[in-house]
Amino acid sequence: MSLEVLSKAKVCGGWHKQYSHSSSRLNCDMRFAIFLPPNATADTPVPVLYWLSGLTCTDENFMQKAGAFAKAAELGIAIVAPDTSPRGDDVADDDGYDLGKGAGFYLNATQAPWSANYHMYDYIVDELPTLIEQHFPVTKVKSISGHSMGGHGALTIGLKNQNSYRAISAFSPITNPINCPWGQKAFTHYLGSNKELWLDYDACELLKMQASSLPILVDQGDADGFLAEQLKPENLLDAAKQSNTEITLRMQPGYDHSYYFIQSFINEHLDFHSTHLFS
Numbered sequence: 191m192s193l194e195v196l197s198k199a200k201v202c203g204g205w206h207k208q209y210s211h212s213s214s215r216l217n218c219d220m221r222f223a224i225f226l227p228p229n230a231t232a233d234t235p236v237p238v239l240y241w242l243s244g245l246t247c248t249d250e251n252f253m254q255k256a257g258a259f260a261k262a263a264e265l266g267i268a269i270v271a272p273d274t275s276p277r278g279d280d281v282a283d284d285d286g287y288d289l290g291k292g293a294g295f296y297l298n299a300t301q302a303p304w305s306a307n308y309h310m311y312d313y314i315v316d317e318l319p320t321l322i323e324q325h326f327p328v329t330k331v332k333s334i335s336g337h338s339m340g341g342h343g344a345l346t347i348g349l350k351n352q353n354s355y356r357a358i359s360a361f362s363p364i365t366n367p368i369n370c371p372w373g374q375k376a377f378t379h380y381l382g383s384n385k386e387l388w389l390d391y392d393a394c395e396l397l398k399m400q401a402s403s404l405p406i407l408v409d410q411g412d413a414d415g416f417l418a419e420q421l422k423p424e425n426l427l428d429a430a431k432q433s434n435t436e437i438t439l440r441m442q443p444g445y446d447h448s449y450y451f452i453q454s455f456i457n458e459h460l461d462f463h464s465t466h467l468f469s
């Protein structure tokens with residue numbers, strides 16, 4: 191599979207690069223961004239942290255706003271930031287910011303018109319890592335993190351693929367999409383009205399069914415305007431209790447839903463991932 195370079199810039203001794211490629215799973219051209227630390231070479235490949243962004247975001251938000259490069263360079267971790275949905279003029283969309291382009295919810299849609307392209311679950315789990323491992327000096331060792339809708343993606347993808355990742359972390363994740371307005375809207379459109387089929391993409395339901403062998407770190411701001419209606423971290427703790435899974439949930443006083451919050455704690459998440467990626 192071929193990659194087209196869209197941009198490259200040296201940063202913190204490493205490289206930030208953006209690429210486009212044709213995705214067979216999403217049936218469209220996709221973009222992603224990668225940060226390669228200075229020590230990533232063919233002789234010394236490095237592990238990868240996959241970062242899943244939230245609603246309305248692209249490959250660019252985390253790379254431009256999180257301030258993660260200095261720490262990732264020091265630790266020797268590559269970071270891959272995919273886009274948040276399929277893209278292009280032929281891809282179905284909606285006027286709302288919480289459905290369609292920019293709102294792929296990291297699942298495989300089964301309902302028309304979404305099912306033609308919206309297979310973000312398969313893209314993140316299989317197609318993108320295969321591509322990254324073919325083209326860059328990285329190992330197969332990986333972990334996963336994300337924000338909001340991307341936190342939901344990191345939790346569900348990590349929990350469903352515990353042998354593929356070393357650790358999961360999330361900022362302000364949508365923890366229980368089957369019980370919040372964003373999730374209920376997206377799942378109705380992408381998966382249909384049979385709510386039994388929604389359970390497979392809900393972190394709380396997954397945790398109730400199976401304990402996590404992966405360490406999980408969640409940071410949540412207590413001044414986040416979406417906390418009570420959309421994010422519900424207390425439901426994640428309740429679900430974890432039911433399967434005897436230990437989750438570190440840190441309520442961070444005064445922080446909101448923005449990238450200022452992510453920037454404040456990203457180094458601690460990178461340290462957390464480093465501990466497990468190199469163990």
Ligand SMILES: CC(=O)Oc1ccc2c(C)cc(=O)oc2c1
Nearest residue numbers: 244245251337338339340448449
């Ligand atoms: C760049 C940025 O601030 O991203 C951002 C803003 C808001 C949201 C909301 C409301 C939900 C979500 O899933 O992600 C997200 C990302």
